Structure formats: structure tokens, C-alpha cells
Amino acid sequence: FSSTSSNNSSSGVLPPRYETLYNKYSEVRRVLGSQRLTLAEKILYSHLDNVEESLLSNTNGGRDIRGKANLKLKPDRVNMQDASAQMALLQFMTCNLPQPVIPASIHCDHLIVGSKGADEDLKAGIATNNEVFDFLESAGQKYGIDFWPPGAGIIHQTVLENYAVPGLMMLGTDSHSPNAGGLTTITIGVGGADAVEALVGAPWELKAPKILGVRLTGKLNDWVSAKDVILYLTGRLTVRGGTGYIVEYFGPGVETLSLPGMATACNMGAEIGATTSIFPFTGASSRYLKATNREQADKDAKNFENFSRGSGQDSFFKFKADEGAQYDELIEIDLSKLEPHINGPFTPDLSIPLSEFKKTVQEQKWPEKLSAGLIGSCTNSSYEDMTRCESIVKAAEQAGIKPAADFYITPGSEGIRATLERDNTLQTFEKAGGIVLSNACGPCIGQWKRQDDIPKGTPNAILTSYNRNFRGRNDGNLETMNFLASPEIVTAMAYAGSTTFNPITDSLTTPDGKEFKFPAPKGLEGPQTPFEAGREVFQVQSGAPNPNVDVAISPSSERLALLEPFEPFPDSDLSGLRVLVKVTGKCTTDTISAAGPWLKYKGHLPNISENTLNTAVNAATGEVNVAYDLDGSKHTIPELAKAWKQRGQPWLVVAEHNYGEGSAREHAALQPRYLGARIIVTKSFARIHETNLKKQGVVPLTFANEADYDLIDAGDEVATVGLYEMLKNGGQGEVSLRVTKKDTGKVIDIPTKHAVSKDQAGFILAGSALNLLAKGN
Numbered sequence: 001f002s003s004t005s006s007n008n009s010s011s012g013v014l015p016p017r018y019e020t021l022y023n024k025y026s027e028v029r030r031v032l033g034s035q036r037l038t039l040a041e042k043i044l045y046s047h048l049d050n051v052e053e054s055l056l057s058n059t060n061g062g063r064d065i066r067g068k069a070n071l072k073l074k075p076d077r078v079n080m081q082d083a084s085a086q087m088a089l090l091q092f093m094t095c096n097l098p099q100p101v102i103p104a105s106i107h108c109d110h111l112i113v114g115s116k117g118a119d120e121d122l123k124a125g126i127a128t129n130n131e132v133f134d135f136l137e138s139a140g141q142k143y144g145i146d147f148w149p150p151g152a153g154i155i156h157q158t159v160l161e162n163y164a165v166p167g168l169m170m171l172g173t174d175s176h177s178p179n180a181g182g183l184t185t186i187t188i189g190v191g192g193a194d195a196v197e198a199l200v201g202a203p204w205e206l207k208a209p210k211i212l213g214v215r216l217t218g219k220l221n222d223w224v225s226a227k228d229v230i231l232y233l234t235g236r237l238t239v240r241g242g243t244g245y246i247v248e249y250f251g252p253g254v255e256t257l258s259l260p261g262m263a264t265a266c267n268m269g270a271e272i273g274a275t276t277s278i279f280p281f282t283g284a285s286s287r288y289l290k291a292t293n294r295e296q297a298d299k300d301a302k303n304f305e306n307f308s309r310g311s312g313q314d315s316f317f318k319f320k321a322d323e324g325a326q327y328d329e330l331i332e333i334d335l336s337k338l339e340p341h342i343n344g345p346f347t348p349d350l351s352i353p354l355s356e357f358k359k360t361v362q363e364q365k366w367p368e369k370l371s372a373g374l375i376g377s378c379t380n381s382s383y384e385d386m387t388r389c390e391s392i393v394k395a396a397e398q399a400g401i402k403p404a405a406d407f408y409i410t411p412g413s414e415g416i417r418a419t420l421e422r423d424n425t426l427q428t429f430e431k432a433g434g435i436v437l438s439n440a441c442g443p444c445i446g447q448w449k450r451q452d453d454i455p456k457g458t459p460n461a462i463l464t465s466y467n468r469n470f471r472g473r474n475d476g477n478l479e480t481m482n483f484l485a486s487p488e489i490v491t492a493m494a495y496a497g498s499t500t501f502n503p504i505t506d507s508l509t510t511p512d513g514k515e516f517k518f519p520a521p522k523g524l525e526g527p528q529t530p531f532e533a534g535r536e537v538f539q540v541q542s543g544a545p546n547p548n549v550d551v552a553i554s555p556s557s558e559r560l561a562l563l564e565p566f567e568p569f570p571d572s573d574l575s576g577l578r579v580l581v582k583v584t585g586k587c588t589t590d591t592i593s594a595a596g597p598w599l600k601y602k603g604h605l606p607n608i609s610e611n612t613l614n615t616a617v618n619a620a621t622g623e624v625n626v627a628y629d630l631d632g633s634k635h636t637i638p639e640l641a642k643a644w645k646q647r648g649q650p651w652l653v654v655a656e657h658n659y660g661e662g663s664a665r666e667h668a669a670l671q672p673r674y675l676g677a678r679i680i681v682t683k684s685f686a687r688i689h690e691t692n693l694k695k696q697g698v699v700p701l702t703f704a705n706e707a708d709y710d711l712i713d714a715g716d717e718v719a720t721v722g723l724y725e726m727l728k729n730g731g732q733g734e735v736s737l738r739v740t741k742k743d744t745g746k747v748i749d750i751p752t753k754h755a756v757s758k759d760q761a762g763f764i765l766a767g768s769a770l771n772l773l774a775k776g777n
């Protein structure tokens with residue numbers, strides 16, 4: 001590799017990935033002229049399939065395409081976690097290709113239950129899920145996809161440590177994939193069908209995001225971490241505030257953050273609904289690449305920034321925004337003024353400064369006893385996080401204090417685990433009574449068998465350093481109040497066993513009656529010597545595709561089932577649909593397709609469909625998971641959906657705002673489709689879910705007038721007006737719903753809005769995106 005810093009050299013040779021990026025970027029510059037670009041735009045637009053067509057779709061050029069143009073993108077790689085990889089691979093298999101056209105990886109992380117500790121849990125997890133792991137491993141071998149076995153680590157940590165390098169564009173079949181934005185990539189969380197599009201080389205479509213700039217100044221104080229930046233932002237922007245935006249961090253404060261800190265902030269951008277988040281390439285990024293044994297990647301990135309084949313500043317690709325780049329929204333945060341935050345319960349945007357938390361707990365009558373503190377996960381298991389927590393544990397140990405609440409630690413990867421073991425950090429946690437869980441998602445995704453066995457329905461409070469806290473998410477108990485905080489705050493509060501304890505101002509009493517105040521946490525950004533690889537059995541399996549490998553699925557399997565294509569759209573508008581259920585309140589992808597024990601059916605569509613909408617609240621009665629048939633008989637929602645499927649009765653769901661927020665869970669689109677849903681009509685949708693619905697051939701519509709939600713009820717008969725025409729016209733045209741009231745027979749026309757693009761109209765007409773792709777191969 002060589003490059004040059006000369007302004008007009010063409011003699012340099014770039015590694016292939018940067019050669020492609022540079023060529024595309026040169027096209028972007030040619031088309032946009034002197035337009036100033038944000039960092040996100042530079043990387044994103046340099047992955048366009050057809051630069052000119054996309055960027056000139058608006059005569060005012062690039063800035064004006066934001067929020068308007070449909071970008072057709074060619075990502076560099078795809079990363080899949082085990083729960084979503086099953087469906088992605090089952091879909092990929094129906095396309096009959098020998099291997100994906102871009103590199104990909106599978107990470108076995110979601111299926112291991114956390115309970116007694118890593119070794120025991122992992123054994124049990126492998127025994128329970130062997131069939132699925134075998135399927136994924138054999139698919140990896142057959143198609144030449146990297147396979148990270150159970151225990152190797154959580155997808156986002158593994159990707160950050162191994163695959164993320166500045167300038168890449170990746171898709172990940174998990175909503176926290178933007179974690180890799182901390183290392184200056186554009187990484188977007190998608191469903192399996194999107195992943196398959198990228199794997200087969202079809203351009204992947206995205207509405208050009210707007211850019212939300214977050215300018216950081218100052219430097220974090222002792223007890224404050226990068227997690228608090230995003231906890232604070234989530235409170236300020238709410239779970240919908242980032243929808244349609246890429247969050248781009250910049251400003252002098254960025255230089256003061258560690259690389260994993262930046263990744264944490266990007267990870268939790270998912271909580272504000274952002275398309276993704278990104279940080280510039282800094283000294284910390286460079287140090288992280290070296291610490292993770294990627295000196296060459298660091299050199300390549302730096303050389304690339306100094307490479308040019310043209311003249312003038314715009315002929316260089318710098319991993320930061322152009323001077324004068326415009327943001328659609330701008331938020332300024334002075335890191336020096338930020339204090340720790342605790343967010344929750346039940347929603348990540350209920351953000352409370354630590355100094356006000358005690359008062360809030362008492363006013364709201366939340367439990368004052370803290371039953372468990374959990375640190376780690378894909379969000380916060382860096383060397384820095386863990387060594388900061390270690391300093392707290394050591395101080396407490398010297399004072400003779402043990403944690404008053406259960407204390408769990410989840411390392412994000414075998415690499416980080418082995419390094420923390422080498423440096424004695426894990427031993428410090430264990431000596432204090434902490435339980436080190438396996439390198440897997442565990443309690444973060446409902447895979448938690450609690451030691452304290454708190455009966456379901458018992459109100460209690462837990463504190464985690466994870467990213468998401470929907471009701472029931474961690475232990476399946478709807479009354480567990482789950483608060484989010486930085487790992488150091490979680491650790492200190494676990495010692496107090498109290499939700500009203502403020503480690504910055506309050507003291508604990510030692511066994512010999514002395515007053516003990518935690519010193520401010522201190523940690524190391526990274527290890528003194530590079531990361532350990534860890535145990536052999538947890539290393540990646542990688543190799544060329546082997547067509548002789550059989551990806552066998554037993555016909556009697558309860559976990560895996562080959563897919564049948566969905567039927568195409570009829571040659572007319574839809575009629576005779578019935579409203580299966582009208583949902584009130586939050587309807588997340590967890591509500592539509594619950595995780596926890598259901599994760600085991602991710603590869604078996606008929607079986608997992610038994611959970612469809614099983615925590616949705618019926619708007620008419622307030623009951624959870626209750627729907628009424630046309631004769632008035634009472635059923636669970638999935639039971640009624642199944643009965644209607646058997647009767648050939650197509651249906652729709654009516655819901656409120658941000659329908660489908662939460663994990664990028666394509667099952668939340670696949671299951672209703674499988675059971676007979678044709679339309680979902682809401683006040684608004686979460687972006688990924690809306691796209692997923694269209695890919696599975698379900699039509700997402702929103703009320704043109706929000707108040708019309710009140711006009712339509714469960715059991716009403718619905719016909720579409722203009723839908724078929726709109727689809728035939730590639731997404732152009734108005735659609736309304738003609739509703740015949742179940743009780744009175746009165747007919748009402750309800751106008752709706754849609755965001756169906758030309759390609760998506762094609763998916764819906766074909767029955768699903770996959771139907772179209774399979775035709776193409």
C-alpha cells in the first residue's frame with residue numbers, strides 16, 4: 001500500500017475497499033460541485049449504486065435530496081445475529097445463489113440464557129439450541145459466511161473489534177448495529193429481507209436521511225460517561241425524535257471521548273429512532289484499531305485521508321464533515337455541564353438527572369429497593385467501562401462492603417472477556433460476589449433466569465447499563481421497573497441496593513460503622529497491551545463456500561421450517577377485510593412479536609406466529625391480548641388471527657403512534673403477513689418496521705387525519721380505494737379506506753397517507769420482496 005499527500009497525484013495504490021470508496025466519492029464531488037458535505041453524507045452517497053441519478057433527482061443538488069430522494073445503496077457487508085440470521089438465511093436459500101456477493105457474518109449471541117454464570121449457562125444454551133446453531137454453522141460453511149459460535153460474543157462488539165473500519169457501509173440484522181458508527185462507519189439496522197437484498201447484490205433502498213448534528217464541547221466530568229450523552233439526548237429527543245435522521249457528532253468535545261464511548265452513543269441512537277449515528281475518525285479511533293490488533297487498518301485509514309488524484313481540498317476524503325457543512329437540526333452539548341442520567345422505567349426516553357432521581361423515585365412511589373444491577377452487554381462492556389467499574393468495586397472491597405443487590409456482568413466478546421481476565425478485572429468482580437455471564441445477550445433480550453426468583457407480577461426495580469427497557473424486556477416480569485444508566489452508576493448503586501442512592505453525594509456505612517463515600521471512577525481507555533483473542537473454541541470459523549455442505553432442516557423440527565412464498569397482490573383493490581384488533585398505546589416490535597422464550601422459534605414461522613401481538617392492548621376494552629370474533633366470542637389475538645387465516649378472512653390492524661418501534665424484528669412483519677394481514681393503519685410508523693412490512697407485502701398506511709383513528713373499530717369491514725392503482729403506478733396516488741361499521745352498517749371513507757416507493761410497490765404486487773428477488777435469480 002502506498003499513497004500520497006500531493007494534491008494532484010494519481011500514482012497511489014489504495015486497498016480495494018478504499019479504491020472503490022474513492023472512485024465513488026469522486027463521482028459524488030463531480031455531481032455536487034462545491035457543496036459542503038457532512039461526514040455521514042460523504043460515506044453514504046459514496047455507496048450509491050447510481051450516484052448521478054440519485055443526487056440529481058432534485059435540481060438543487062445534494063442538500064435538497066435529504067428527506068426526499070430514495071437512495072439505492074450498495075453496502076460493503078452484512079452482519080447477522082443468530083435470532084434474525086435464521087430467517088435471513090432461510091430467505092437467502094430460496095434465491096438459489098452459491099454465495100453472497102458481499103462478505104457477511106453470523107453471530108450466535110441471542111439464544112443463551114443468563115443465569116448462574118458463563119460456563120454453566122453456555123453449556124445449557126448450546127444443548128437447548130443445538131439444532132439452530134448447527135443450521136447456522138452449516139449455512140455459514142455452505143455459503144462462505146463467517147460463523148462466530150455461541151460464546152464468541154455479542155454481534156456489535158465483535159463487529160467493532162473485527163470488521164468495522166472507517167468509511168465502510170454495513171447492514172446489520174439488529175437494531176443496535178449503528179454501534180459501529182463509533183468507528184466512522186455507516187451501519188444500519190435492518191430486517192432479514194433487507195439483508196438478503198444486499199447479500200444477493202440488489203441495491204438496498206433508503207429514503208435519504210436528514211442529518212442531525214450534535215456539536216460536543218468541553219470534557220466529561222469524573223462520574224459522567226459517553227452513555228450519559230445519549231441518555232440525555234434520548235430524553236431530549238424522545239423515542240421518535242431521530243426518525244429519518246442520521247445523528248452526526250462533531251466538535252472539539254469529540255476528541256475527548258474514547259472509541260467505545262463513541263460506539264455506546266451510536267448504539268443507543270436506536271433509542272431515538274435514528275437511521276444511524278456516526279463519529280469522525282479521531283486519535284481514540286486510531287488507538288482502538290491498534291489495540292484490537294489492526295495496525296494496518298489504522299494506517300490504511302490515515303493514508304486514505306491523505307490520498308488524492310485531483311486538485312483542491314475536495315479531492316481528499318477526510319473522515320469528518322466539511323467545514324461549513326449544513327445540518328438539518330443542530331444540538332449543542334457542553335460535556336463539562338452534563339451530569340449522569342438514569343432513564344426509565346419502561347421507556348428509554350424518560351430521562352432523569354441523577355441529582356433528581358431520588359426525589360422522582362419517592363414522588364412516583366417507585367421501589368426504593370434495587371433488586372439487581374447488570375453491567376456490560378453490547379452497549380457498555382468496553383475495557384474502559386469495566387475498569388471504571390472495577391475501581392468502584394475495589395474501593396468498596398477495601399472498605400469491606402459487598403453489593404447489596406444481585407450484580408451481573410456481561411462481557412461483550414470473548415476478546416474483551418479474556419483481556420479482562422488477563423488483567424484481573426473479572427476476578428475482582430467475582431470476588432465481590434458478581435456473576436460473570438457468558439459473552440452473549442442474555443438478560444438484555446429477556447434471556448434471564450433470575451437467581452432471586454422474584455415471582456412474575458411482583459414490582460421491583462433493576463438498573464442496567466443496557467440500551468433498552470421496554471416492559472418485560474429483561475426478565476419477562478411486566479412489573480420489573482428497568483432503569484438504564486452508565487455501568488459505573490449501576491455498579492455503585494448495586495452496592496447501595498437502593499434506587500435513592502446518589503453515589504456522587506451519598507455515603508454508605510462500612511461493617512465497622514464508618515462512613516464510606518465512593519471515589520470517582522477511574523479506568524483505562526484500553527488495555528496496556530493489545531486485546532487477547534481468547535479461547536480457541538470461540539474463534540471465528542471462516543472459509544470459502546462449500547457447495548457440498550448440506551443445510552438440512554428436519555421436516556419435524558419445531559425450530560426451523562423452510563419458507564413458502566406469499567401469494568401475490570390481487571389484480572384489484574382489496575375488499576372484505578376486517579379489523580382484527582384496534583390497539584391503543586405503545587405497540588413496539590416486542591408487542592407484535594415478543595422475544596424471551598419465543599426467540600427459539602425465530603426460524604419457524606408457523607410456531608412463532610402464536611405470539612403475534614400477544615401484549616397489545618385492545619383499545620375498546622383495555623384488555624391485553626384479547627380480540628373478539630364477529631360473533632362476539634373472546635379469543636387471544638393470535639388465536640383469532642389463526643382462525644381467520646383458516647377461514648380465509650383477510651384482516652388489518654389499527655394502531656396509534658410509532659407502531660413497530662424497537663428492535664429491527666422482521667418477524668413483526670412476517671407473522672401478521674403469514675396470518676393474513678394485508679394492511680396496518682396507524683397514526684405513525686417506526687421507520688424500519690414500516691419498510692419491513694412493505695418487504696413482506698403488507699401495506700402500511702397512516703391516517704391523513706389522526707383523529708380518524710376514532711372512526712374505525714375492531715370487526716369493521718374495510719375495502720381499499722385507489723390502492724391497486726397506486727401500486728400499479730409505482731407508489732403514485734391517493735389511497736383511502738372505505739369502512740363499513742360492524743354495528744350500524746354505516747359507510748365512512750377515511751383518507752390515508754403512504755410512503756410506498758416504486759420498488760416497494762413492486763414488492764407488494766409480487767407478494768413480497770423475496771418473491772421479486774427469487775424471480776430475478
Ligand code: F3S
Pocket residue numbers: 109110154155156174176377378379440441444445466467
Ligand atoms: Fe444483544 Fe441487547 Fe445488544 S439483545 S445485541 S445485548 S441490545
